[in-house]
Amino acid sequence: MNINRCRNCGTKFLVARSVCPKCGKEDFEHVPARSGIVLESVELIATPDPYPDRYYLVLLDVDDVKVFCRSQEKLREGSQADIQDDELGPTCRKA
Amino acid sequence: MMSVISDVSFTRFGKRPEGLLDLVAESALPIARRYGRDIDFIVFSNSYSGEFSDMSGVNNLISTRLSMDDVPSMRVDNTSGSGGSAVMVADSLIRSGNASNVLVIGAEKMTGYPTKKSTRIIASLLHPEERSAGISLPSLAAFMTRSYLKEFDAPRESVARVAVKNHHNGSLNPYAHFQSEVTLEEVMASRVIADPLRIFEFCPVSDGAVSMLMTSDENRDSFGNDHVEILGVGYSSGTSSLSYRDSLTTIGSVRRSSEMAFRRSKLTPNYMDVVELHDMAAVLEIIESEDAGFFKKGHGWEAVMNGETEIGGPRPINTSGGLNSKGHPIGASGVAQAGEIYLQITGKAEKRQIKDAHLGFSLSMAGFGNNATAIVYGGAS
Ligand SMILES: [Zn+2]
Numbered sequence: 339m340n341i342n343r344c345r346n347c348g349t350k351f352l353v354a355r356s357v358c359p360k361c362g363k364e365d366f367e368h369v370p371a372r373s374g375i376v377l378e379s380v381e382l383i384a385t386p387d388p389y390p391d392r393y394y395l396v397l398l399d400v401d402d403v404k405v406f407c408r409s410q411e412k413l414r415e416g417s418q419a420d421i422q423d424d425e426l427g428p429t430c431r432k433a
Numbered sequence: 434m435m436s437v438i439s440d441v442s443f444t445r446f447g448k449r450p451e452g453l454l455d456l457v458a459e460s461a462l463p464i465a466r467r468y469g470r471d472i473d474f475i476v477f478s479n480s481y482s483g484e485f486s487d488m489s490g491v492n493n494l495i496s497t498r499l500s501m502d503d504v505p506s507m508r509v510d511n512t513s514g515s516g517g518s519a520v521m522v523a524d525s526l527i528r529s530g531n532a533s534n535v536l537v538i539g540a541e542k543m544t545g546y547p548t549k550k551s552t553r554i555i556a557s558l559l560h561p562e563e564r565s566a567g568i569s570l571p572s573l574a575a576f577m578t579r580s581y582l583k584e585f586d587a588p589r590e591s592v593a594r595v596a597v598k599n600h601h602n603g604s605l606n607p608y609a610h611f612q613s614e615v616t617l618e619e620v621m622a623s624r625v626i627a628d629p630l631r632i633f634e635f636c637p638v639s640d641g642a643v644s645m646l647m648t649s650d651e652n653r654d655s656f657g658n659d660h661v662e663i664l665g666v667g668y669s670s671g672t673s674s675l676s677y678r679d680s681l682t683t684i685g686s687v688r689r690s691s692e693m694a695f696r697r698s699k700l701t702p703n704y705m706d707v708v709e710l711h712d713m714a715a716v717l718e719i720i721e722s723e724d725a726g727f728f729k730k731g732h733g734w735e736a737v738m739n740g741e742t743e744i745g746g747p748r749p750i751n752t753s754g755g756l757n758s759k760g761h762p763i764g765a766s767g768v769a770q771a772g773e774i775y776l777q778i779t780g781k782a783e784k785r786q787i788k789d790a791h792l793g794f795s796l797s798m799a800g801f802g803n804n805a806t807a808i809v810y811g812g813a814s
Contacts, residue, residue: 352676353563353674359677378576378579378580380572381627382567382571382572382628383625383626383627383628384626385549385552387549387552397576403676405676406566406675406676407566426565427565427566427567
């Protein structure tokens with residue numbers, strides 16, 4: 339998983355944009371997101387196709403950017419988690 | 434010039450064996466039989482005809498189905514907020530003079546697939562970078578609930594009580610998907626969908642359609658005696674990137690659209706006799722009731738606990754049963770909100786009738802707050 343960072347003003351965000359929401363420039367770099375702090379984790383029992391039938395959705399703070407990950411275990415708020423992509427998308431687990 | 438709603442016709446919402454066009458016809462025919470030759474525009478609110486029914490260009494399929502082949506038509510697709518947008522478009526067509534008498538139809542056919550597949554279809558409105566984590570719309574409501582309960586020290590029970598109230602209201606609404614009440618104990622013992630939220634705290638997957646005749650205040654006398662005026666419409670967007678939002682306990686598009694609708698109608702929330710909010714999940718009714726200005730931020734849950742939002746309370750919300758109990762056929766929901774306000778203000782809401790309902794408000798929201806349309810309604814009395 340990558341975070342987008344504006345090369346002009348340093349603004350960071352997860353979702354791809356063609357224009358910086360702060361300064362309007364169009365030049366970005368991609369910074370790998372490898373770990374973050376757990377803000378919240380929610381157990382999801384009714385899940386969308388093609389995901390497993392049950393998992394935790396975790397909201398992480400990665401260097402002041404919020405990102406969502408999937409986890410097989412409940413992660414404690416405030417704890418550190420490592421991020422890794424699998425074939426479906428970003429996952430995380432206890433660091 | 435002002436636009437008015439002059440007629441409304443619902444199908445029963447729920448798991449229906451009929452297809453999309455059959456449901457549309459069932460709701461539209463009572464109006465088309467009365468006023469078909471006067472209708473000069475059809476606005477069709479619908480989002481997922483392609484995904485669930487393998488149909489596109491569906492507005493023209495509908496006009497021919499109703500033998501209104503030459504009547505101009507368009508589809509308004511704005512996910513869960515399509516209905517509010519469709520009313521806004523009809524109001525604009527009428528006030529600009531581009532159309533005189535508009536048939537507004539909202540409909541969705543959704544029950545053909547297993548829940549896992551329909552959950553995937555609805556989640557397609559999220560950005561790929563967020564969706565790929567396995568997010569569903571219900572899971573966002575769970576994040577929202579946790580944040581709200583924590584930030585405002587609200588009891589878990591307050592969210593469940595919204596579902597109890599709305600199931601009661603739905604049991605009084607012959608068009609609602611659910612026709613029975615639930616107790617607080619039943620809600621709290623029901624299956625967890627996205628922790629801590631349980632199945633009775635979410636809207637069901639439903640099919641359904643609703644149609645309305647909208648015209649101008651100048652033309653209204655040609656369309657019966659029961660009219661409800663559109664006094665003000667407000668609309669706003671907020672970022673569609675959930676990770677880019679500062680707070681999960683307020684929705685910017687709801688705040689801004691509501692403020693605009695009240696300003697344009699020269700009214701304030703206090704005057705509203707009847708209110709329909711977009712309670713896809715029960716917690717949203719509480720948060721929207723604050724963001725729309727009916728309660729101070731962080732106090733909406735107290736109003737629920739005190740019974741203020743019940744029929745018979747000082748601030749009735751979702752007398753129809755809301756999305757929570759009436760069901761949420763995506764494209765139909767926002768039109769059905771306007772339909773409920775129409776029934777209330779014209780005194781046709783039967784068992785769930787609010788006494789002396791003259792002014793109303795509806796909030797139709799798309800994609801967990803990506804945008805919202807707020808409408809203030811009034812009736813002659
Ligand atoms: Zn920038």
